[in-house]
Amino acid sequence: MRAALLLLLISLAAAENGIDAWLRYAPIPEANSFKDFVPSTIVVLNDSQISPVYTAGQELQQGINSILGQRCQVAYEGSDDSSIIVGTVEAYASTGGSIDGLQELIADGYYISTSAGGVLILGENERGALYGAFAFLETLATGNLSAGSYASNPDAPVRWVNQWDNMRDGGTHGSVERGYGGKSIFFWDGQYARLLASIGINGIVINNVNANETTINDTNIEGVARVADAFRPYGIQIGLSLYFSSPANLSHLDTFDPLNEEVIAWWNNKTTQIYSHIPDFAGYLVKANSEGQPGPLTYNRTLAEGANLFARALQPHGGTVMFRAFVYDSKTLNQTTNWKADRANAAVEFFDGLDGKFEDNVVIQIKYGPIDFQVREPVSPLFTHLENTATSIELQITQEYLGQQAHLVYLPPMWRELLDFDLRVDSQPTPLTSILNGSRFGTKRAGGYAGVVNVGTNTTWLGSHLAMSNLYAFGKTAWYGASAPSPSEIIDTWTRLTFSHDPTVISTINALSLASWPTYENYTGNLGLQTLTDILLGHYGPNPASQDGNPWGQWTRADGNSIGMDRTVSNGTGFAGQYPTEVAEMYERIETTPDELMLWFHHVGYTQKLHSGKTVLQHIYDAHYEGAAMAQTFPVQWEGLKGLVDEERYEHVLYRLRYQAGHSLVWRDSICNFYFNKSGIADELGRVGNYRYRIEAEEMELVEGYKVYQVKPFEAGSGGGWAIATIANNTRGVAEASLDDFFEKSGLSDGTYDVAVNYYDQALGNSTWELWLMDGNGEEALVGEWKGDLEYNLGRAPSPYIDGQTAARVTFNGVQVGRDMKLRIVGVPDGLESAAVDYVSILPEGVVD
Incomplete structure (x- = not known):
């Protein structure tokens, strides 16, 4: 069985599906220039197959063969200076090898010396020798091998x-x-x-x-x-x-x-x-x-x-x-x-x-x-x-x-x-x-x-x-x-090992990665509000109300006028006082608390001014719109790598980035509408609650099999928390909308648009949807179709509910849309999944509702 699985792993690796991660050992462009530094014989100073030193020898043989196309033979004795020698310091010394001048090593540390004549990889212990072998191969795989020597010790045991x-x-x-x-x-x-x-x-x-x-x-x-x-x-x-x-x-x-x-x-x-x-x-x-x-x-x-x-x-x-x-x-x-x-x-x-x-x-x-x-x-x-x-x-x-x-x-x-x-x-x-x-x-x-x-x-x-x-x-x-x-250096090295040495691939993955944490923070929970996920269920989709009143203490204490945990010593829970004096004093006062942790340490009014000059609530609105807007650029950036990344991994990543772009809008609207509803304070820019390019599903004509459904929590559904879902799990749903009113409201004219549908993909079945357009002559055209199978393709915590966990978005680009047309959605439920739909957006190119 082990042999069969090994063959499976080898075949999967060839398909570039990620099984080898950063240990792909892909051939490098400058392979010929490194061959003088890499001897064809590896001397392994331990022949026990359970020894990490033995493993190091096997890894070196495999890696060099794959990276340089150079076959190496492995020996288990001798210390030929024109070889790659790997072992412990003690084992090397026992062969007569000189360890004079060797930098001091601690447990798990390693020493590497590379010259035109040979390579020496020594560990303080056997594990250290294996770490050294991996470090050597990483240097080779990233194209950074050069003559010289160095030691590396772990910072902590x-x-x-x-x-x-x-x-x-x-x-x-x-x-x-x-x-x-x-x-x-x-x-x-x-x-x-x-x-x-x-x-x-x-x-x-x-x-x-x-x-x-x-x-x-x-x-x-x-x-x-x-x-x-x-x-x-x-x-x-x-x-x-x-x-x-x-x-x-x-x-x-x-x-x-x-x-x-x-x-x-x-x-x-x-x-x-x-x-x-x-x-x-x-x-x-x-x-x-x-x-x-x-x-x-x-x-x-x-x-x-x-x-x-x-x-x-x-x-x-x-x-x-x-x-x-x-x-x-x-x-x-x-x-x-x-x-x-x-x-x-x-x-x-x-x-x-x-x-x-x-x-x-x-x-x-x-x-x-x-x-x-x-x-x-x-x-x-x-x-x-x-x-x-x-x-x-x-x-x-x-x-x-x-x-x-x-x-x-x-x-x-x-x-x-x-x-x-x-x-x-x-x-x-x-x-x-x-x-x-x-x-x-x-x-x-x-x-x-x-x-x-x-x-x-x-x-x-x-x-x-x-x-x-x-x-x-x-x-x-x-x-x-x-x-x-630095995080930037780490992601660059990882990208070389995992994807490519191509500068465009490296710079694109670097840009996406470094932008991702602040982007996610912006469209989920900022100012120290925590990640406003559904604390009661899968810890995934938005549900800010669940953060208060629960027994797990992940609270924001939000009410109609104010928000945030007062963790000061003077008036709150005293948490700030658990820090050493200088840090405690910084967090004790609003004036010295960084904006990014303001609501972690202080309970303030929604109109409290931050150091940035914005009010707390306007910052929440702005950050969520900025974060969601940045997420829309992620799939666009990735699309620039088509042909530079193998097709399987290219499509895998693109699928997720497109999903993230859509789900970031669910997050944005959920959080902004929740706090708008709670505070009654409007967005200064008029965005929250105003979606000129949307057709709410519950406002469509429910021709067959659909009913209006109240989404819970309300903010996870557009238009005040309403959607449509099939009446029964064995009846298809049909909803239609004439586009006259939409064009009047949006101010658009006939043309080519992106059409997006927000729907709910419950983990109770695999519903299917179709989106149709009918012109004034009754001619029908299928815009697109999709399936509710995200629970198989994403891996995030599944949910049976129609809520922020299951809300998703599909977009069809370059669709010809006119005032005289009628839009139709056909949903076919499956299992207990009810083919629910939230809204349809008709968007000018580059615009997000």
Whole structure:
């Protein structure tokens, strides 16, 4: 079976469908100029097939052959200076090789020396040698190989990824929570380990943080051991998320109290059992006392006592506990009765007084912001409260709140802002990176980086080709820390490796990527409002009302006159006071709070002036229109790459960018209409609520099978929240509109236009639609047809509802439209999907309604 799957992977790679990601090793234009630097013999200083050094030799052979068209032979002994030698420093020295003058290496670090005579790739350990091999091949694949030598050491020891894969038998088997790239990678013989090793990742937690007791039953441990076997040749250690109450679920014990001697013995035995199957097991990830999960607080024990239970069980084996700081009690958060209630306060409050009480092998894993992977948050202040405890930053590569890979959002610019932010502990320079690598506080053990990736079996891994730039960038960020290449440099290198060396391809993907995060922020939630997604459902489409009154504390406290969370010490929740003095003082006052975080820290009137001079509400209107307008340019920019990118990937990306352009308008209108309706304050430019080029579906003549439908939330439907849907799931719907009134309202004349239809693609079936035009003589012409199958083609969280999650848009260009014509929509429902339609737009070229 493994051989058959390998053949499948090879054939898929040839089709350029993304399976090789940045490890395509495509031939480079300047191949001949590099052959003098690349010998044809590779000496590999370890012949064990489970060794990362052996893997390095195989990778070098494959890469050089593919990039240069130069076949290399592999040997496992000798140290010929006219060869490529790869191994550990120790192994090289044992062959008589000179290591005089070798720059100092730390664990996982590597040294590369390239000359016209040979190449030397040495690692401090075997994993470092593999990293060095990948670094050499990357330099070769980007056309940047030159003579010289250098050493590279990781900035922090923890460079882990988390996979939220579900392991419970039953309906969730093989699924990935907040994963948008298909079923679990661990139920498929892919090459995930290879991808991760190529960017310096050294650990992976392979199951959902919302774990269950079956994770560590005897059967699963044997299965995890097989996964560990597959990852071991790439130097990646396997870890597991734990369910805190497992002793009470899997044994005769009726308690999981972390101080109970029987519970302690149970975990010691279970940990020993795991290490007997997986000798290089990385350790545990623990989510406790959050969102209904059990934990030490159940027994009035501290979080430190809970973490140390596992730390002590792991210590004899050299394992690590990653203890998540994502701790809050959704059952006690009440927005309506307590002005000072604030989920953002939770982490610091729960960890208060615990610094220095954790065992040395505990790393506190802290989300980058105090809430939950929002489009913009301030740096979590908890990092400054743990001076004697190692910490790692949790970044999310899977775009849970950020467009779920259906929207292009390149995340490194956000990460860079967070990692470079100066927290000013004791009024001294304290960039976040200096806390993570241990240099600022001199902690006994440094922490690092944890990335929530959630790849799946889709050949693009994440469901989108361009989204993979975030995974690549995470590895570079975790390896280099403060000295990482800029987001622009990272995307340029990634593009060369993934797509092409063509300057137009590189510059276009660079421009799209760097514009994507601010664009998404603009048309979703800005000024620190968070990403105004539907918090009650899939965390994807717009639903600003859901952000208030929920028990999860992602609040905006919006009413008819004002908006924003007052997090000041003087009058609010006190959150601002959790920061060191200088930062706290900045956030305490409106005058010194940056506009982009104004509504995160302050509750103000809609007419409050920002530093920009605009009112809060006008900024919201303007930003949403600017963001949606920018999103319209994304597919146009990509279309300039036709013929420069292979057809399969070109069409895949174009499909998503066109979808994003349409969905950005849904976002724009939903948010703007919601706040217009709530505040009663009009847009100064008269845009909100005024759509001169639209024909509302509910105002059309419902000829057959359609009925008027009230969209919920109302703002997810144009024209006050109305749409049309079929009366029954076995009856087609027909709606018509004479265009006389439209031309009168719009001021247009007969001509060629773009015709767009906004509709709802529920994940309950695959409805089909047709758009027809009939002229004054009764002649009919089919403008276009489409199918409701986005749940198969996008990967974002599916929804059964007619709402902002399922709202979509299809556009037909260059359509001849006249005043004497009649427009007809025919919708054929499928399953329980009701072929719903919101509106039709007839647009002059280049205009967006």
